[in-house]
Amino acid sequence: MNTSDSERLSSGFTNMGFDSTDDMESADVVVLNTCVVRQSAEDTATGLLGRIGKRMKGNTDRMIAVMGCMVGPHQSELKRRFPYVHVWARPQEFEPILELAGMRHGLDPEGCLSGAVPENPNVASFIPIVHGCDKFCTFCIIPYRRGRENSRSTFDIVHEAEMMVARGVKDITLLGQNVDSYGHDLRPRIDLADLMEQIHEINGLERIRFMTSHPNDMSIRIIEAIRDLPKVCEMINLPFQAGDDTILANMRRGYTSGQYLEKVAQIKEMILGVTLTTDLIVGFSGETETQFERSMVILRAVEFEKVHTSEYSYREGTFASRKMHDDVERAVKKARKVTVDEFQQYVQGKNNATLVGQNIEVLIEGRKRGRLHGRSRGDKLIYLNVPDGLGMPEHQAGETVNVEITDSSPWSLEAVLPQVQAPDGRTAVKKEKVPVV
Numbered sequence: 076m077n078t079s080d081s082e083r084l085s086s087g088f089t090n091m092g093f094d095s096t097d098d099m100e101s102a103d104v105v106v107l108n109t110c111v112v113r114q115s116a117e118d119t120a121t122g123l124l125g126r127i128g129k130r131m132k133g134n135t136d137r138m139i140a141v142m143g144c145m146v147g148p149h150q151s152e153l154k155r156r157f158p159y160v161h162v163w164a165r166p167q168e169f170e171p172i173l174e175l176a177g178m179r180h181g182l183d184p185e186g187c188l189s190g191a192v193p194e195n196p197n198v199a200s201f202i203p204i205v206h207g208c209d210k211f212c213t214f215c216i217i218p219y220r221r222g223r224e225n226s227r228s229t230f231d232i233v234h235e236a237e238m239m240v241a242r243g244v245k246d247i248t249l250l251g252q253n254v255d256s257y258g259h260d261l262r263p264r265i266d267l268a269d270l271m272e273q274i275h276e277i278n279g280l281e282r283i284r285f286m287t288s289h290p291n292d293m294s295i296r297i298i299e300a301i302r303d304l305p306k307v308c309e310m311i312n313l314p315f316q317a318g319d320d321t322i323l324a325n326m327r328r329g330y331t332s333g334q335y336l337e338k339v340a341q342i343k344e345m346i347l348g349v350t351l352t353t354d355l356i357v358g359f360s361g362e363t364e365t366q367f368e369r370s371m372v373i374l375r376a377v378e379f380e381k382v383h384t385s386e387y388s389y390r391e392g393t394f395a396s397r398k399m400h401d402d403v404e405r406a407v408k409k410a411r412k413v414t415v416d417e418f419q420q421y422v423q424g425k426n427n428a429t430l431v432g433q434n435i436e437v438l439i440e441g442r443k444r445g446r447l448h449g450r451s452r453g454d455k456l457i458y459l460n461v462p463d464g465l466g467m468p469e470h471q472a473g474e475t476v477n478v479e480i481t482d483s484s485p486w487s488l489e490a491v492l493p494q495v496q497a498p499d500g501r502t503a504v505k506k507e508k509v510p511v512v
């Protein structure tokens with residue numbers, strides 16, 4: 076979400092006539108985009124802001140702006156601590172940054188932000204569709220900082236998607252803290268399935284994804300849309316956060332482990348070969364070894380393709396920080412995370428190894444350390460090796476190619492590019508039927 080916000084603001088600055096620079100010392104405007112989902116992230120942001128203040132001391136020409144989740148509805152404390160910041164902009168409300176920059180530099184920001192799509196967006200790009208969250212899980216600061224759920228209009232989102240595709244985007248991820256609740260606050264009512272249907276019509280777009288979902292909002296309609304719309308990738312990030320029902324109730328997640336597993340079973344039954352990923356917190360307030368083991372039971376039962384694991388940490392401002400104790404020892408949290416990570420490494424290694432020798436469809440996203448890389452529909456990171464000496468045409472970001480997987484690790488796959496005829500008629504790899512991976 077923050078990356079997407081930064082790209083949007085950056086595009087607004089470009090539209091106004093600014094250039095970007097990595098050199099903070101020479102910048103006329105410095106914008107710090109903050110994530111404060113964890114206390115440590117907020118501490119990092121405030122530390123950096125302090126250093127920026129020192130480095131900018133005495134330079135009255137330079138404008139400093141702060142945006143993102145650090146900027147809550149009440150900013151008096153922030154303004155007192157950091158008096159040298161010129162603008163505080165709440166998440167997604169960054170017009171004031173452009174307005175002040177425009178005033179200081181004699182540039183008109185009118186119209187520069189609306190539909191601010193990057194000039195050269197990545198082949199795989201993001202579109203925020205719903206901001207904020209109404210769920211109020213006890214450990215989470217998001218609803219307090221990003222506010223209540225606020226869905227963007229379908230017209231705006233589809234228009235933005237069209238502009239992105241016109242600029243070369245092939246893979247769009249629809250974003251929301253709670254993306255599957257999209258549209259419940261719009262009239263007439265619309266949902267994520269309806270939105271994906273409309274985006275699906277855009278010529279030139281190849282893939283649609285979305286994240287992150289809440290199990291209680293993952294409706295049959297959405298599951299059917301994933302199954303029935305060819306461009307929607309067969310993947311869902313469905314956080315379960317804990318496997319024990321008492322812990323889930325204390326987190327105020329609104330489901331039991333049994334209900335979660337029922338949802339997973341329904342998804343697996345309806346979407347063949349679906350990729351499931353999840354989020355998990357270890358060491359939440361009062362979590363015993365037996366309760367943690369119930370999280371492992373879910374991991375073993377589902378065998379997720381990826382697990383984003385966090386050690387629970389006290390987060391000031393949340394319900395848990397006021398009413399519960401952060402009483403699981405740090406070493407115990409770490410050990411639990413290691414247990415999860417080791418299990419996941421085993422699962423991912425095992426699953427990826429089964430793909431060696433198979434042909435997979437990959438959307439090339441760019442180059443890293445001189446090698447092409449891309450992703451499968453199921454979000455597998457794949458590095459592509461082009462056989463030497465065949466004088467084959469260069470592949471580019473944005474091309475979809477069928478590749479043969481030659482090697483695997485728990486985190487990525489290696490592949491060779493097939494179907495490319497060398498000038499002398501030799502072919503790198505033969506073409507085969509491509510499964511959904």
Ligand code: SF4
Binds near residue numbers: 216218253289
């Ligand atoms: S659903 Fe997600 S964003 Fe919303 S409160 Fe819970 S953890 Fe936070």
